[in-house]
Every structure is written in C-alpha cells, then in structure tokens.
Amino acid sequence: MLRNLVVSVLTLAAAAAGDRPNIIFFFVDDLGYGDLGCFWPDQRANPKKFDTPALDAMAAQGAKLTHHYIPAPVCAPSRGSLLQGRHQGHCDIRDSQFDKPLPPNHAIASTLKAAGYRTIHIGKDGLAGGEGSVTLTGTGSRNLASHPLDHRHRRQRKNPLRQHRHRHRRGRCLHPSRLPPGWANSEKQHVGMIRRIDESVADILRTLLDLGIDDNTLCVFTSDNGPHNEGNNPRTFESYANMEGVKRDMWEAGIRAPAIVRWPGKIAGASNNPAAIREISYPIAQWDWLPTFCDLAGVTAPAYCDGVSVAPTRTGTGTQRDKGYLYFEFQAGGNTPDWAEFPNHRNDPQGQMQCLRIGKHMGIRTAIASGTENFQIYDVTSDPGQADNLAASLPVLQAEMKYLALAARTVSAWIKTTGSGQLPIIARGPNSNGNKWTFLAQNGRLRIEVTGGFREGSTLINNGQWRHVAATFANDGSPDVLDVQIYIDGVLENTFAAQGTRALATTASIEVRVGSDVQDRFFNGALDEIRIFPRALGPAEISALAAATSASNDSSLWHYRLFADAAPDSADWNRDDDKDGFNRFLGYALGGSPQVADLSIAPFLELTGNSCDFIFNRRRGGLPPSSYIPESALDPSLPSWLPLGAPTVLPHPELPGYDRLRVAVPASDARRFVRLRVDL
Numbered sequence: 208m209l210r211n212l213v214v215s216v217l218t219l220a221a222a223a224a225g226d227r228p229n230i231i232f233f234f235v236d237d238l239g240y241g242d243l244g245c246f247w248p249d250q251r252a253n254p255k256k257f258d259t260p261a262l263d264a265m266a267a268q269g270a271k272l273t274h275h276y277i278p279a280p281v282c283a284p285s286r287g288s289l290l291q292g293r294h295q296g297h298c299d300i301r302d303s304q305f306d307k308p309l310p311p312n313h314a315i316a317s318t319l320k321a322a323g324y325r326t327i328h329i330g331k332d333g334l335a336g337g338e339g340s341v342t343l344t345g346t347g348s349r350n351l352a353s354h355p356l357d358h359r360h361r362r363q364r365k366n367p368l369r370q371h372r373h374r375h376r377r378g379r380c381l382h383p384s385r386l387p388p389g390w391a392n393s394e395k396q397h398v399g400m401i402r403r404i405d406e407s408v409a410d411i412l413r414t415l416l417d418l419g420i421d422d423n424t425l426c427v428f429t430s431d432n433g434p435h436n437e438g439n440n441p442r443t444f445e446s447y448a449n450m451e452g453v454k455r456d457m458w459e460a461g462i463r464a465p466a467i468v469r470w471p472g473k474i475a476g477a478s479n480n481p482a483a484i485r486e487i488s489y490p491i492a493q494w495d496w497l498p499t500f501c502d503l504a505g506v507t508a509p510a511y512c513d514g515v516s517v518a519p520t521r522t523g524t525g526t527q528r529d530k531g532y533l534y535f536e537f538q539a540g541g542n543t544p545d546w547a548e549f550p551n552h553r554n555d556p557q558g559q560m561q562c563l564r565i566g567k568h569m570g571i572r573t574a575i576a577s578g579t580e581n582f583q584i585y586d587v588t589s590d591p592g593q594a595d596n597l598a599a600s601l602p603v604l605q606a607e608m609k610y611l612a613l614a615a616r617t618v619s620a621w622i623k624t625t626g627s628g629q630l631p632i633i634a635r636g637p638n639s640n641g642n643k644w645t646f647l648a649q650n651g652r653l654r655i656e657v658t659g660g661f662r663e664g665s666t667l668i669n670n671g672q673w674r675h676v677a678a679t680f681a682n683d684g685s686p687d688v689l690d691v692q693i694y695i696d697g698v699l700e701n702t703f704a705a706q707g708t709r710a711l712a713t714t715a716s717i718e719v720r721v722g723s724d725v726q727d728r729f730f731n732g733a734l735d736e737i738r739i740f741p742r743a744l745g746p747a748e749i750s751a752l753a754a755a756t757s758a759s760n761d762s763s764l765w766h767y768r769l770f771a772d773a774a775p776d777s778a779d780w781n782r783d784d785d786k787d788g789f790n791r792f793l794g795y796a797l798g799g800s801p802q803v804a805d806l807s808i809a810p811f812l813e814l815t816g817n818s819c820d821f822i823f824n825r826r827r828g829g830l831p832p833s834s835y836i837p838e839s840a841l842d843p844s845l846p847s848w849l850p851l852g853a854p855t856v857l858p859h860p861e862l863p864g865y866d867r868l869r870v871a872v873p874a875s876d877a878r879r880f881v882r883l884r885v886d887l
Contacts, residue, residue: 227322227504228470229424231411232496234289235404236282236331237454238465239434239446242401245271245484246465247448255390255443257398261409262428262467263481269426269469270477270485270521274587276492276564277432279537280454280461283307285431285493286334290314292497292512295536300334302538309334313509315497322504397439412469425470425503427496433461442548450591451549455539457560457571458552459591462535466491468521475523488588489520490564492533505784507802525778531748532611533564551594563608568601569593570608582608607745610692617740618646619677619752624669624732627651632676633737634724645724646678652704653678653693660688660709664700673735675753679744697753699746762829765795780887796834796885798824798862810837810883812872819872821851823883824865836884837870843880851881 241247245263248256278288278295279302287300291314300307316326408428415421434446435454441447452458468474468487476485495514501507502516513534519525538559545554558574563582570582571593584601585593598605620632630648637643643658651669653676655662668674677694688709693700721737722730744752766779780792787804794801799808810823825835838848854870872881 228473229420230319230324230500230503231424231426233408233426233428234286234330235428235430237432237435238401238430239441239448239453240450240460240463240465241441241444241446241448242434243465243467245481246273247445251445253445255394257402257444259401259405260481261405261412263484265408265412265426265428265469266467266484267479267481268471268477269467269474270487272429272466272468272487272491274488274490275429275464275466276462276490276533276535277430277464278462278493278535280432280452280456280539281537282331282431283334284537289493289496290316290334292494292508292514294492294494294513294534296534297511297513298494301536305334307334313511315500318497318501318506318509319504322501322506324504391443393439394443397444422471425468425473427466427468429466429493430464433464436544442546445548447548448591451552451593452543455537455541455557456543457535457537457557457562457573458543458555458593459569459587462562463591464493470521473522475521487520489517489527490533491517491520505786507784531565531745533562534611535562535564536560551592561612563611565604565608568597568604570598570604572612578612579609581605582612584608607747611745616680617677617744617749618738619675619740619744619749620646620737621673621675621735622648622668622730622732623671623673624648624730625671626669626731628731629728630730630732631720631722631724631728632730632734633719633721633739635719638725643725646676647724647728648676648730650704653695653700655688655691655693657688657709660707662688662691662693662706663704664693664695665702665704666695666700668695673733677744677749677752679749694746694749694753697750762795765829766791792887793885796824796826796830798826798859798865812881813869818874820869821872821881821883822867822869824859824862825856825868827864827866830885834886835868836886837868837881838884839872839879839881841875841877841879843882848882848884 242259243262244257244259245266248258277285278298279285281303283305284295284298284300284302287304287309288295288298290309291298291312295301299309316328319326412421412426415424415426433452433454433456434441437454441453447453447460450458450460450463452461454461456462471477474485478485492514494512495517498508498512498514499516499518499521502518508514508516513530515528515530517527519527536559539557541557543549543552543555543557547553556574559576560571560573561575561582563570564587567586567588568584569587570584572580572582581598582605583593583596584598584604585595586597587593618633622632624630626648627650632646632648634643634645634647639658643656645656647654647656648668649663651667653664653666653668655678668676675694675696677697679692679694680690689706719739722734781790782801783790784801785804787799787806789797789799789805789808791801793799794805794808797808797810799805808824810821813820813822821837823835823837825832837851837854839851840848851870851872854868856866856868859865859867872879
C-alpha cells in the first residue's frame with residue numbers, strides 16, 4: 208500500500224467584479240516532472256507507460272512551463288513559500304517544519320480577499336490549520352491555529368463549483384484492476400491516482416464551461432515537489448524524466464516540477480493541439496504566483512515578496528521583469544538514491560543544500576559545513592541531468608553565487624551633498640557595540656559603521672551631483688562588518704581608505720532613522736529613493752537599480768519606485784491599477800496615486816461671472832511643460848481640437864512638486880468641449 212498518496216489541493220479565488228480572472232490553483236503532492244504525458248512519458252520507448260489526456264489537453268489550451276521550480280523538495284516548505292510569495296531564505300516554514308502555523312501576515316488568501324475575491328481551500332494542508340468540527344489530539348494539522356487559507360468557505364452552500372462538480376461522470380478513470388497484468392500493485396495505484404487527478408481536472412474545466420466562466424478563469428496545475436520513493440519505485444515510469452534526484456533532493460528532478468497554465472484567449476501562443484503544445488522555458492518559481500495573482504487582480508503584492516509577476520510571460524503583454532536569480536535551500540539527512548539511473552549524482556550526500564538559478568545556469572552545493580564551499584554549476588537548459596560541471600570555467604558566476612547565497616539585506620539611496628563631515632543616510636539600532644548600524648557619507652566617501660567597526664570606500668562622492676549608493680550585508684556564519692559590500696553608482700568598491708573589523712550582533716529593538724542617527728548627526732544635502740530591501744540584491748541588480756533610478760529621468764524614477772519596472776513601456780503606463788479612470792501615466796502627470804482611486808486629480812471647469820476657466824495640475828519635473836496641452840473643440844468627434852491660450856501658473860496648494868494651472872475658455876454661442884492632453 209502506498210504510504211504517500213498523490214493528493215490534490217485546490218485553491219479558488221472568485222473575482223467579485225470587473226475583468227479580473229477567477230483563479231484556480233491545482234496543487235498535487237509528490238508528482239514528478241516525468242509523470243505527465245506531455246512532459247515526459249510520451250517520449251519514452253518503454254511499453255510500461257500511461258497517458259494523461261485531460262492534462263495534456265489543458266496544456267494545449269494554454270502552455271506547459273518546462274522550467275518551473277518549487278521552493279523546497281518536500282511539501283510543507285513548498286506550500287509555505289507559495290502562500291507567502293517568498294523563497295526558502297525568507298519563508299517562515301522551512302526544511303521539514305510540518306504543521307507549523309504561518310504568522311498572521313499577508314498571504315495569497317488575505318491579499319486576494321482585500322482585492323474583493325472569495326477564497327476556498329480543498330484538500331491537503333501540510334501547514335497548520337483550524338477545523339472546529341474535528342477533534343484531534345497531538346499535532347494534527349487540522350486542529351492547529353492560523354491556517355493561511357480560510358476553511359469557512361467550505362461550508363458555504365452557494366459555491367458554484369461545488370454545486371456542479373459531480374455532474375460529469377464519464378467513468379473513464381483508469382482503475383488499477385484495468386491495467387495490464389504483471390504490473391505491481393504499487394504501480395497500478397500510482398497510475399490510478401494520477402489518472403483520477405486527470406479526470407477530476409477535466410470535470411472542473413468542463414464545469415467552468417457550463418457556468419460560462421471558462422474564458423475568465425486562470426487555472427494553474429503543478430506539484431509541490433519531485434517524485435517520491437516511498438511505496439512506489441519512480442524508476443518504473445521514469446518519474447524524474449531526463450533529470451536526476453527525487454523528493455528531498457536538490458538536483459533538478461527534486462525541485463523542477465511539471466506546471467501547466469490555462470486561460471482561454473489569454474495565453475499567448477496557445478495551440479489547442481496536444482501535438483504542438485506551447486512551451487514556456489523562462490525560469491519561474493512557485494513564489495512568483497502570489498505577485499502574479501496580485502497583478503491580475505489589480506492590487507499591489509506584499510512588499511516582502513521575493514517573486515515578481517510572470518503575467519507578461521504568460522499573456523505576451525507588458526514587460527517581464529527579471530528578478531536576477533532564483534534561490535533554494537533545504538536540509539535533509541540522507542543521500543541521493545544509489546541507482547544506476549543516476550550516474551552523475553548517485554549516493555551524493557544531502558545535508559544542508561543550496562541552489563541558485565541565474566540565467567541558464569543552476570549552481571548547487573550539498574553537505575554544506577562552512578558556507579565557503581564552491582557551487583557545482585550546470586547549464587540545465589542543455590544538461591538537465593547535471594553531468595557537466597562548468598564551475599571551473601565560470602569563476603565570476605561562482606563568486607556571484609557564493610555572494611548571493613550568504614547575503615541577507617540591501618540598503619540603497621540617492622544622495623547629493625558637498626559636505627565632508629559625518630552625514631548619516633540610514634541608521635538603525637541602539638548605540639552599543641555591534642548593534643548600531645549607520646550607512647553614511649564621511650570625509651566625502653561612502654562608509655558603513657557598526658559600532659566598533661567600519662568600512663570606508665575610496666571614491667569621493669561629495670561633488671554636489673546625484674550619486675547612487677548601496678550596501679549589502681552578508682552572513683558567512685561569522686558575520687563581520689568587513690563582509691559588507693558597498694557600491695557607488697552601481698559599481699562595487701574594491702579599495703578602502705580605512706576599515707576596522709567588528710563582529711556583528713542583532714537586537715530585537717531596532718529604530719530606523721533616515722538622515723540622522725542616535726548620536727544626533729544629520730545629513731547635509733539632499734536624499735531621495737531611500738530603500739531597505741528584505742533580500743540581497745546581486746551586483747547586476749544593484750547596477751540596474753542605479754541606472755534605472757537616475758534622478759535625471761523623473762518618470763522612470765517614479766515608475767521604478769512604485770512598480771519596480773525600470774523602463775516602463777506603453778503597456779505598463781496604460782494600466783489603470785485602481786480603476787479610477789486614470790492610468791499610471793496620468794496618475795504620475797496629474798499628482799495621483801496609481802494604487803488609490805483619486806478623482807480629485809481630474810481637470811475641472813470653474814465658472815466665475817460670465818467667464819469659464821479650465822484648471823488642471825502639472826508636474827514641475829520629469830515631463831516638460833509642453834507635454835500638457837489644454838485644448839477645445841466645438842465637435843469632439845472631429846480632429847479639430849485647438850490649443851487654448853497661455854495658462855496662469857501657481858504652486859499647487861496641496862501637492863509638492865506640482866503646479867495648479869488655470870486657462871480661460873473662449874466664450875461661444877455653441878457648445879464647446881475642453882480636454883487636457885498629456886503627451887509622453
């Protein structure tokens with residue numbers, strides 16, 4: 208009898224209004240990359256095989272994701288990362304912490320509920336949850352508090368999917384007794400469960416069609432980790448496909464999961480032909496789904512998310528932002544199976560493991576003892592079995608991976624100063640050894656201080672020009688102030704005017720100050736874009752950050768600050784996130800917020816006596832004054848709009864950085880229409 212069943216999990220978010228999609232996330236347990244027909248079995252010559260026609264059809268109607276990664280190779284941390292949108296370096300559920308509650312913070316359900324969605328979870332939890340109708344003792348997950356998905360919706364009687372989901376009984380599920388003779392019971396059970404999942408997904412997709420909501424429902428199907436080796440032998444059906452590793456391994460088959468995305472009419476390149484399924488090879492991680500769902504729901508993702516929206520990659524619209532790398536970690540006490548099918552890594556020790564995917568390369572190190580070990584590096588686009596270790600030929604990539612695997616936090620800011628004293632930019636912590644951190648300019652140079660230690664660069668930055676400065680804090684097991692990397696205009700400082708070692712400590716009470724510190728020192732000059740990132744940014748990311756937020760390009764700065772899109776394109780600018788009639792560009796130009804509906808930024812007419820004035824807001828920087836063109840016409844359907852006269856300009860009474868403009872509208876016996884045109 209199988210000890211580890213393949214169990215389906217369904218998460219549903221039904222949109223309350225508008226054109227936002229319904230979302231169904233099918234999350235199954237222990238399903239390997241090689242267990243779905245369109246991913247691997249169809250390529251096998253072995254006669255002992257099976258098919259998954261419904262899931263193959265689902266992929267044909269959308270796309271299959273061939274480089275989709277889960278956060279950790281067991282279910283609890285994998286599910287925790289999905290719900291929080293955080294990789295395993297930051298998630299609250301890590302390694303094998305089963306039945307541990309997530310903290311009361313943002314997650315998929317709470318975020319989508321705030322956007323007007325209703326959420327439901329059906330099936331395996333793997334995390335702590337509450338279910339009052341069941342009385343349990345011990346640590347059973349159904350009796351624990353703080354489950355991140357709301358089970359109360361299970362008892363609602365008007366859930367359309369629940370009303371309809373049993374209507375389509377085709378009787379085609381592959382029962383173990385109908386498989387060819389000579390198959391082991393475990394093999395029959397394995398195939399029977401996968402085919403049952405296949406048929407169940409088909410039922411739900413058919414129900415969406417019956418309800419008339421098929422074309423407005425995004426469906427995602429994936430697994431929580433690689434194939435298990437507990438009751439069923441994954442070698443029988445090559446559940447690991449052309450890769451190596453199983454559940455609890457960090458080799459590709461342990462963390463690369465099959466994934467299918469379907470949204471009729473919205474997935475670019477969907478073929479509707481199972482023989483020509485669209486493949487998306489862009490590296491995607493499970494913690495990308497929360498920001499993706501937020502993007503589609505029209506709300507901002509939680510700030511602590513490590514992922515980015517991958518909606519542009521799915522739909523072919525907008526600009527796909529690259530977060531630079533994917534990070535994975537897990538600790539296990541065993542070894543990769545000692546199988547001839549794994550010639551490259553058979554019997555390799557597990558222990559503490561880390562992986563980093565950068566571009567086409569995956570770096571991995573296992574049995575970590577000191578944190579200084581080198582990564583093995585493989586081109587997993589051409590070498591999915593990870594046979595050819597390229598580390599010796601990629602020293603720069605090796606250094607970046609070792610750095611990213613240990614770094615913990617980034618601070619950055621734009622500064623402009625001519626001062627030469629001690630000028631704090633960001634400071635935190637009490638004034639005690641190892642606890643007070645200050646990022647500052649001193650002697651005209653960039654400096655990091657941790658009371659009792661410091662590191663000061665050699666480049667002068669007090670030339671009265673805007674300079675981008677950043678620092679990343681690393682932890683190599685014995686953290687010291689000399690581990691800190693500092694950057695000026697995106698370039699790493701390699702020489703130092705002075706430095707002194709000091710072991711770092713932490714405190715539970717941290718007060719963050721901007722432009723000052725607990726010693727009452729103050730910044731002299733201008734500060735902008737001061738940010739503290741909850742993760743380490745790599746050298747390439749910091750360089751891009753410095754380039755993208757140039758103070759000379761105010762519109763790019765604004766867009767990056769709010770959306771982390773370095774170079775907005777027309778699709779980005781034209782999104783109306785808060786559904787108030789003003790897209791991002793008009794919000795920027797007129798003084799509104801793209802996340803908050805703000806009709807007060809609209810131009811308006813004011814009647815004074817027998818004259819009428821047209822009044823509007825205008826930015827003082829970022830857009831030239833000539834971009835704002837008030838116009839009038841007698842017939843708005845004709846291309847006969849003419850500019851109005853010169854406006855009167857006064858500072859806006861409420862919006863810093865904006866002016867309030869007033870221009871007279873000519874008197875007319877006929878109806879006259881006026882508008883404000885703002886050009887990029």
